[in-house]
Amino acid sequence: MAVTPEPYDTIECDVLVVGAGGAGMRAAIAAAEGGCSVTVVTKSLLGKAHTVMAEGGIAAGMGNLDPEDSWEVHFADTMLGGQLINNWRMVELYAHEVIDRVLELERWGGIFDRTDDGLIMQRAFGAHSWRRLAHVGDRTGLELIRTCQDKMVHTEGVDVCMEYTLTTLLKSGDRVCGAFGYNRNTGRFVAFKAGAVVLASGGWGRMFRYTSNSWECAGDGATMAYQAGADLLDMEFMQFHPTGMIWPPGARGILVTEAVRGEGGLLFNAEGTRFMLDYDPVKKELSSRDVVARSIYKEVQAGRGTPHGGAYLDVRHLGADYVKRKLPSMYEQFHALASVDITSQPMEVGPTIHYTMGGIRVEPETAATTVPGLYAAGEAAGGLHGANRLGGNSLGDILVFGRRAGVAAAEFAKAAGASRAIDDAQIAAEQADLLRPLGGEGNGAAPSENPYKLHEDLQLAMQDDAGIGRSEESLKRALVTVLTLRERSAHIRVSGGRALNPGWHTCREITNMLVISEAIIRGAIERRESRGSQWRFDHLDQEVEFGKINFVTRRGDDGMRVESVPLEPLPDRLRPLLERSRFYDPAKLPKGYLTESAPAAGTTGKTN
Amino acid sequence: MSVLDQPAASVHAPAEDVLTASGLTGEMLTLRVLKGVPGGEAAEVAYQVPVVTGMVVLDAVHYVQHNLDTDLACRWNCKAAKCGSCSAEVNGHPVLLCKTRVDDLPAGPVTVRPLKSFPLIKDLVTDVSRNYEVNREIPPFTAAPDDGTPWRIPQQDIDRLYEFRKCIECFLCQDVCHILRSHDYADRFYGPRFFVRVASLEMHPKDVLDRREQTREQGGLGYCNITKCCTEVCPEHIHITDNAIIPLKERVADVHWDPVRFVGRKLFGRSGD
Ligand SMILES: Cc1cc2nc3c(=O)[nH]c(=O)nc-3n(C[C@H](O)[C@H](O)[C@H](O)COP(=O)(O)OP(=O)(O)OC[C@H]3O[C@@H](n4cnc5c(N)ncnc54)[C@H](O)[C@@H]3O)c2cc1C
Ligand code: SF4
Ligand code: SF4
Ligand code: FES
Numbered sequence: 001m002a003v004t005p006e007p008y009d010t011i012e013c014d015v016l017v018v019g020a021g022g023a024g025m026r027a028a029i030a031a032a033e034g035g036c037s038v039t040v041v042t043k044s045l046l047g048k049a050h051t052v053m054a055e056g057g058i059a060a061g062m063g064n065l066d067p068e069d070s071w072e073v074h075f076a077d078t079m080l081g082g083q084l085i086n087n088w089r090m091v092e093l094y095a096h097e098v099i100d101r102v103l104e105l106e107r108w109g110g111i112f113d114r115t116d117d118g119l120i121m122q123r124a125f126g127a128h129s130w131r132r133l134a135h136v137g138d139r140t141g142l143e144l145i146r147t148c149q150d151k152m153v154h155t156e157g158v159d160v161c162m163e164y165t166l167t168t169l170l171k172s173g174d175r176v177c178g179a180f181g182y183n184r185n186t187g188r189f190v191a192f193k194a195g196a197v198v199l200a201s202g203g204w205g206r207m208f209r210y211t212s213n214s215w216e217c218a219g220d221g222a223t224m225a226y227q228a229g230a231d232l233l234d235m236e237f238m239q240f241h242p243t244g245m246i247w248p249p250g251a252r253g254i255l256v257t258e259a260v261r262g263e264g265g266l267l268f269n270a271e272g273t274r275f276m277l278d279y280d281p282v283k284k285e286l287s288s289r290d291v292v293a294r295s296i297y298k299e300v301q302a303g304r305g306t307p308h309g310g311a312y313l314d315v316r317h318l319g320a321d322y323v324k325r326k327l328p329s330m331y332e333q334f335h336a337l338a339s340v341d342i343t344s345q346p347m348e349v350g351p352t353i354h355y356t357m358g359g360i361r362v363e364p365e366t367a368a369t370t371v372p373g374l375y376a377a378g379e380a381a382g383g384l385h386g387a388n389r390l391g392g393n394s395l396g397d398i399l400v401f402g403r404r405a406g407v408a409a410a411e412f413a414k415a416a417g418a419s420r421a422i423d424d425a426q427i428a429a430e431q432a433d434l435l436r437p438l439g440g441e442g443n444g445a446a447p448s449e450n451p452y453k454l455h456e457d458l459q460l461a462m463q464d465d466a467g468i469g470r471s472e473e474s475l476k477r478a479l480v481t482v483l484t485l486r487e488r489s490a491h492i493r494v495s496g497g498r499a500l501n502p503g504w505h506t507c508r509e510i511t512n513m514l515v516i517s518e519a520i521i522r523g524a525i526e527r528r529e530s531r532g533s534q535w536r537f538d539h540l541d542q543e544v545e546f547g548k549i550n551f552v553t554r555r556g557d558d559g560m561r562v563e564s565v566p567l568e569p570l571p572d573r574l575r576p577l578l579e580r581s582r583f584y585d586p587a588k589l590p591k592g593y594l595t596e597s598a599p600a601a602g603t604t605g606k607t608n
Numbered sequence: 609m610s611v612l613d614q615p616a617a618s619v620h621a622p623a624e625d626v627l628t629a630s631g632l633t634g635e636m637l638t639l640r641v642l643k644g645v646p647g648g649e650a651a652e653v654a655y656q657v658p659v660v661t662g663m664v665v666l667d668a669v670h671y672v673q674h675n676l677d678t679d680l681a682c683r684w685n686c687k688a689a690k691c692g693s694c695s696a697e698v699n700g701h702p703v704l705l706c707k708t709r710v711d712d713l714p715a716g717p718v719t720v721r722p723l724k725s726f727p728l729i730k731d732l733v734t735d736v737s738r739n740y741e742v743n744r745e746i747p748p749f750t751a752a753p754d755d756g757t758p759w760r761i762p763q764q765d766i767d768r769l770y771e772f773r774k775c776i777e778c779f780l781c782q783d784v785c786h787i788l789r790s791h792d793y794a795d796r797f798y799g800p801r802f803f804v805r806v807a808s809l810e811m812h813p814k815d816v817l818d819r820r821e822q823t824r825e826q827g828g829l830g831y832c833n834i835t836k837c838c839t840e841v842c843p844e845h846i847h848i849t850d851n852a853i854i855p856l857k858e859r860v861a862d863v864h865w866d867p868v869r870f871v872g873r874k875l876f877g878r879s880g881d
Contacts, residue, residue: 045683046740047777048691106759109749109812111769118760136770142690143773153740154748162737185729214685248662249631254688333688336707338662452674496679499645500730503678 003428008180008189011161012420013039014413015406016179016194018166018221021049022141022398023378023405024200025148026101030406031198032157036413039192040152041161043184043216047149050202050214050379051398054141055257055329057123057133058105058399059392060098064119066130071095073129075574076581078393081127081288082357082386083532084590085234085547088570089364090384093404098396101403102134110147112136124262125391127288129582133392138259138329144395164190166220167508168430169197169228169374170422176228176373177420180430184505187498189431193420195413196373198405199225200398203356203379205238206455207513207520209463211353212244212255218509219516221380225360226515230369232553233382235516236523237357237533239389240468242292244352247308251337253352256330258391260313260347261285263326267296268312268346269304275311283583290388290533293351297468300350310350315342351468355394357385357533358523361552367405373412377405383550387532437492437507448493451506458485458513466521471538475525482517489514515560519553522562526551531590547590631661637710638717639668641680643731650728653677654717659710665698665720666705669732681731689843692778696732697721702780704843723783736779738794742802745826749809750817765813771851772808774844775801781838781848787831797828800838800848807852810859820860829853829860 014036017028028038042049061074075095079086102120106112112134113121122131136143152158166181170191178193201221205213226232243256261267267285269275279295280287287295296311306312315323320343324331327342334340334347359382360369367375378398385393437451458481465478489511494503529543530536549564570578578584637657644650655676657668669682684694687706694705699719710718726734781800787793798806806827810819823829832853839848846852 044685044691044693045736048685048693050685052691052776053686053688103758107751107754109751109809109815111766111773111812114761114763114766118762119758121763136766136773139690139774142776146773150743150748153744162740185733214687214691216685249660250663250667329690336689336709337664450674450678452678456674494678500681500733501679502673502681506678 003425005424005428005431006189008191008427010191010193011039012193013037013159014195015039015198015409016041016192016196017198017200017406018179019049019200019202019378019380020046020160021051021200021202021378022144022148022395023380023402024049024198025145025152026399026402027198027200027375027377027406027409028158029148029152029155030403031410031413032155034407034410034414036157036195036410038158039161039194040158041164041166041179041181041192043163043165045162046153046160047145049145050216051141051395052145053212053214053255054144054395055138055255056125056259056262057135057140057392058098058102058144058395059125059128059132059390060102060134060396061095061130061132062099062102062120062122062134063130064115065122069130069132071099072577073580073582074098074132076578076584077127077129078384078390079386079570079578080581080583081388081390083388083542083547084386084570085531085550085567086386087364087383088568088574090401092574093364094384094393094397094400097400101396101399105144105147105399108147108151110143112143123259124286126258126261126286126292127283127390127583128392133259133262135259137325138257138327140395144399165505165508166192166224167434168426169224170426171228172421172423174372175416176371178422179224180427182434182498185500187501191422191427193422195416195420196375196409198367198409199360199369199374199376199380200378200402200405201380203359204513204516205353205356206509207458207462207517208238208353208467209459210244210253212241212253213353219512220509221376222360223512223515225369225371225374225376226519226553226555228371228374229555230371230374230376231361232519233358233361234387234523234550235358235519235553236527236551237385237387238353238520239289239355239357239533240293240351241354242289242296242351243313243349244354245333245338246310246348246350248338254333254337255352255354256313256347256349257327258289260315260327260330263315263322264318265313265315266317267292268314269299270306270312271304273304275299275304288388288390290535293468294535296350306348308348310348312346313349314346316344316346320344355379355389357387357389358382358520362401365404366408367401368408373416375405375409377401387534434508437494438498438504439493447491449488449491451492451494451503451510454485454489454492454510455506455513458482458510458517462517462520466517466524469535469537470524471536472525473538475521479518479521479525482514482521486511486514518560519562522560523551523553526562526564542590633659633661635659637668639672640717640719641669641672641731642721643680644728645730646728652719663710664706665708665710665718666694668710668718669705669720681729681733683733690776692776695723695778695780695783697723702783702841704778704780707843723779725783725789726779739777739779739782739799739801742798743805746798746802746805746809747817747819747822749812749815751814752816759814761813768811769808771846772804772811774846775804776844777801778843780841780843784837784841786835786837787828793828793831797831798823798826800832800853802827803829803832803856804846804848804852807856810856820863823856824860829856832857
């Protein structure tokens with residue numbers, strides 16, 4: 001029997017962009033310039049996406065201060081930082097093109113701090129060989145988002161739907177032909193019919209208790225892609241940023257930018273020892289994030305933590321004027337939230353969940369996913385950063401691959417023609433699912449569940465059992481919790497109506513977070529080694545075999561499947577570039593790397 | 609020695625043991641929130657919220673949402689005073705909820721209400737779409753044709769622009785400006801946030817448009833009588849009146865007469881450029 005959906009609005013466009021962070025806006029501009037009508041959908045107001053919070057800068061091998069720098073060195077640093085399981089082709093495109101994207105931002109009116117010669121200033125950042133991050137004070141994300149926003153709203157052919165949530169992708173056969181969701185303020189349903197869809201929906205930190213992420217980061221886009229049959233890649237890799245605020249409790253998790261260390265900030269334990277000298281004598285405080293985060297964690301475990309369980313980050317030696325000029329929002333943040341004057345007192349910091357390296361699996365050139373008509377870019381996509389992202393590589397990522405996704409989606413939409421038929425049965429089923437939590441008193445025996453309580457339980461389980469350090473035992477415990485929460489989630493009930501009801505909005509975010517959490521845990525269980533952000537207490541070593549694969553998560557008939565796929569090795573033409581990194585050390589290369597020779601062209605062609 | 613070579617202190621270390629204390633003070637806070645929908649009766653609802661050391665008003669609102677009233681609407685994103693989403697009036701003052709510490713407020717109940725000048729959507733959330741329309745009316749950054757060479761810009765030019773570029777579009781300044789509050793002018797007056805925007809374009813060394821006529825005509829710059837209410841509420845401490853509006857008035861006055869320009873010059877000693 002055919003089910004008739006409740007009436008819904010329909011909006012039609014050539015390219016639908018999910019997300020108005022840097023990746024989404026850059027994609028929209030590119031698609032509109034490619035001659036398409038574009039609709040951008042965002043859960044919050046324009047200009048408020050997670051990108052706005054980025055602080056430190058955009059990594060680009062321009063060499064304005066250090067002439068030794070180049071895209072090649074940037075390539076090498078990014079590959080080494082990612083422990084060589086990055087998609088090397090993405091890294092190559094990225095390191096090349098990010099320079100143009102930064103200059104383009106400047107031509108669109110974005111401002112950057114300057115060198116003495118008046119060129120774009122670049123700052124040092126962890127595990128980057130040279131001073132590389134183009135920045136403006138410590139608010140580069142705000143600058144990026146405002147610049148793209150102004151460019152986009154003045155670009156012909158782009159419409160923006162603010163405060164809409166998309167919940168599912170619509171498919172016509174095996175092709176994606178739009179998305180469905182609701183207007184958050186009215187609760188009214190809406191279907192977007194499109195020739196192609198770009199997911200630029202950002203990352204997912206909110207299933208962890210302490211995170212620098214905004215509420216939006218629930219993994220909606222990745223879940224929609226997964227449900228539509230797309231592959232997810234290397235989901236186990238979640239970045240802990242070493243320096244989040246740890247006190248007061250409400251501020252816990254809020255980011256303290258790496259620019260603090262980039263500008264010369266030092267880390268001390270409670271005994272006054274500069275412990276990074278022991279953990280990484282070469283890069284010290286500016287070691288990669290995985291290493292610094294683990295070092296702080298270890299200091300705390302060893303009983304050398306600060307009163308609130310972290311480390312001291314100190315900038316007093318830099319001088320008050322310099323601190324206020326180069327790190328103004330850090331000064332303000334500690335002053336307002338913690339009553340700490342960072343020019344005269346040290347900051348207390350500890351690791352916070354920050355970034356998702358894993359994500360939707362894409363084709364490097366086009367950002368196409370494994371489902372026709374569906375593209376993904378920015379933090380939502382995987383592959384560029386491997387096992388650990390270097391700071392500053394995300395703002396560049398969103399510009400480079402946001403643009404590529406927009407260009408490719410526009411071409412696909414134009415070629416796909418006008419058939420954008422949508423299936424009312426799919427819509428009716430989605431409506432029923434969305435409305436269930438509003439349906440009164442649960443179903444029978446099970447007590448009704450509060451979505452926020454479920455969220456808190458999930459956060460505790462992920463933080464404790466799938467967090468910075470993991471073991472098979474803890475991961476299995478986390479998996480049991482997630483599966484139990486999934487059962488409980490069927491009984492979520494909320495009061496109120498459909499108009500701007502945050503409790504109701506949270507319901508779908510919880511089920512999305514449960515899907516993504518399961519993927520993180522399953523990937524982490526399979527990866528029986530420590531590499532980059534994955535720290536396995538029961539497998540402390542890096543293993544040769546895991547350096548030759550990526551893990552792909554996809555939806556199977558009987559639930560979630562995780563498979564390993566062979567990684568295409570670095571081709572001979574790019575191998576020598578690795579030595580250009582200042583941090584290249586044959587003794588520290590991922591295990592087995594030097595003993596493997598590059599394969600003859602074409603032998604492993606189609607993976608990744 | 610690399611960190612990975614060292615054995616972990618314990619296989620499973622719950623974050624709670626090593627990393628947190630709850631920060632509960634044992635005190636309770638009465639949070640009074642104006643709940644309502646357009647056209648309906650708005651009612652102030654009082655909630656009891658446990659006080660946590662250093663908590664901000666947004667923490668208290670979240671406590672209510674999670675534990676007492678899941679339907680209470682409030683906008684927020686970053687919870688770090690960086691996105692400008694959580695604007696509301698606390699004890700009558702327009703502020704960012706995520707930057708307003710409960711221990712900085714006078715003892716007693718704390719009242720939270722939506723911004724007054726914007727149409728209500730629900731509870732603490734208002735319709736700020738008019739601001740986005742105004743932004744579209746302002747011609748975008750326009751540079752001279754690209755000659756292919758990298759731009760060289762002195763840092764001092766960037767420093768001057770930086771103040772304007774810090775704007776997080778919280779629209780608190782738009783909320784308090786009396787010109788915008790008197791609805792007769794609302795569609796003829798950009799408002800302080802957008803004078804900041806125009807100033808950032810007008811003073812950009814590479815922007816080539818002359819924005820003076822537009823700012824006077826469509827923007828209604830002349831209506832501003834520099835009361836400075838906008839500057840007082842700006843969470844980014846942008847000197848909206850002194851550094852954006854008055855210099856713009858100066859520039860506009862080079863082509864048109866404006867009574868306030870004279871005062872501006874006397875008080876602040878600004879020149880046109
Ligand atoms: C505090 C902080 C500091 C950082 N500093 C830096 C830095 O210095 N350098 C650097 O390179 N990186 C930095 N990062 C990382 C970087 O900011 C992000 O990775 C990047 O901005 C992600 O951009 P994005 O466009 O992919 O997604 P986002 O900016 O997260 O945007 C996602 C968009 O998708 C929308 N969306 C999501 N789900 C839905 C849905 N269901 N329906 C409709 N819309 C939806 C959201 O509303 C939003 O508009 C930082 C991150 C944080 C948190
Ligand atoms: S100074 Fe001008 S813009 Fe600011 S509040 Fe007063 S009248 Fe409005
Ligand atoms: S100028 Fe200040 S008060 Fe006005 S919108 Fe910007 S940040 Fe808010
Ligand atoms: S939530 Fe972003 S400014 Fe308050």
